[in-house]
Amino acid sequence: MSLAKIIWAVSAAAAIxxxxxxxxxxxxxxxxxxxxxxxxxxDHNHRRGVIIAAIFLMAGGASALASIVGIGDYLTAILTSLGAVFAAASVMAIVRTLVERIFLSNKEASTA
Structure with a gap:
């Protein structure tokens, strides 16, 4: 298991x-x-998906399951915590993309 997968697993577990x-x-x-x-x-290929997921969760998607009796509040709390992780990951992805575009040449930036 790669370091990236371990960090994402720890992040998901911490959010829960x-x-x-x-x-x-x-x-x-x-x-x-x-x-x-x-x-x-x-990964560069997953940055857009994480940003979209963060926007969705922070814009109210986390509370979409709140009406489920018994577990809705718990699911909302978990998704809100995951939204916070995805929001911070999105900030880092945006900053990293900006730095790559500024400091890497066009050829290196297209493969990063």
Whole structure:
């Protein structure tokens, strides 16, 4: 298993766990840091999908399952936490794409 997959797995697990427990207000910071790390190891081909997923989850998609009796609130909390991870990963992907476009030549940028 690659380092990128391990970081994404830890990020997903943290989003699920931190949806149910509160670490003295540090859970948002933990999710942001894990999201930034996940975004750093994001393949060029997957960047657009992560950005779209972040937009969808942050724009209200996380609450789409809230009406399910019994588990809707839990699913919303999990998807909201995942939205925070995807948002931070998107920021890193955007910054990384910008840096690649500025500092890499056209030939290197098209393969990155």
């Amino acid at each position: 766990i931190l949806a149910f427990i509160n670490l003295a207000g540090h859970d948002a910071m933990i999710l942001a840091i894990l999201g930034l790390l996940s975004g750093f190891f994001l």
